[in-house]
Amino acid sequence: MAKQLDYHTIREIFTRFHEAEAEPKGELEHVNVYTLVVAVALSAQATDAGVNKATRGLFAIADTPQKMLDLGLDAVTDHIKTIGLYRNKAKNVMKMSQMLVDEYGGEVPNSRAALQSLPGVGRKTANVVLNMWWGQPAQAVDTHIFRVGNRSGIAPGKDVDAVERAVEDHIPADFQLHAHHWLILHGRYTCVARKPKCAACLIRDLCMFEDKNL
Incomplete structure (x- = not known):
């Protein structure tokens, strides 16, 4: 399991996520x-x-x-x-x-x-x-967030409950609302399971993943 990143590094990571996409959205279609x-x-x-x-x-x-x-x-x-x-x-x-x-x-x-x-x-x-729907800073930990949280050191934990607590405890309050969407999208498109696209990663220099590909 990765070590926990410090507060200032995590704030910089989410500042970059915010600058890249200020209002990340879930991809499931719904009408209500x-x-x-x-x-x-x-x-x-x-x-x-x-x-x-x-x-x-x-x-x-x-x-x-x-x-x-x-x-x-x-x-x-x-x-x-x-x-x-x-x-x-x-x-x-x-x-x-x-x-x-x-x-x-x-x-x-x-x-x-x-x-x-x-x-x-x-x-x-x-x-x-x-x-x-209700704009609450609730953190839904799926396989993407579990992987990114542990690989990066943003929110390490041995199970989804531990990662959920780490997200709530370590990600600054002003980024909590969109945190899970930023992490899901990062895991879905960049920090993928088998061959993470580290060369294209906007937080590569801050991430604690030991096997960053060259």
């Missing part, structure tokens, strides 16, 4: 907070591009919990069959939609605990929704 929850839940062990392709048609006809229930399990399953684990995910979408109708009046709740009570919604999904 309900479709955002569904999209994020579907994205587990799937790519954002794959989820977007599957949900465009679905969200065009079912953008509320009740419309999803009216569509029915078989139709929902058919729409998302190109996504990994689609049968189980379709069942969770239906259970989630039913719970939203029964317990929340068809509205998506804006607390982490309430979101995590929904079928198919874990802490990561809840944090993405809190961050993207």
Whole structure:
């Protein structure tokens, strides 16, 4: 596990991220907070591009919990069959939609605990929704953030919970809102898993990764 970078280095890293892209956005397509929850839940062990392709048609006809229930399990399953684990995910979408109708009046709740009570919604999904929709500085740690956090020394940790705490503890408050998007995008396009593009990396001189390629 990498050592922890100091505060001033981390501030410089996020200053550079901010200068390169001041308002980073998530890449999952959605039309409202309900479709955002569904999209994020579907994205587990799937790519954002794959989820977007599957949900465009679905969200065009079912953008509320009740419309999803009216569509029915078989139709929902058919729409998302190109996504990994689609049968189980379709069942969770239906259970989630039913719970939203029964317990929340068809509205998506804006607390982490309430979101995590929904079928198919874990802490990561809840944090993405809190961050993207309600502008809370919640940190959703996926494989990209886990890799970048440990490789770089920005937020090292032995598991996702430890990395989440490191992000919250060590990234300056004024960068917290967009921190997880900057880290995800950096991991998705530059600090990739197998052959990181260190030569094109804007934080290469600050990163603690020992195997920086030449």
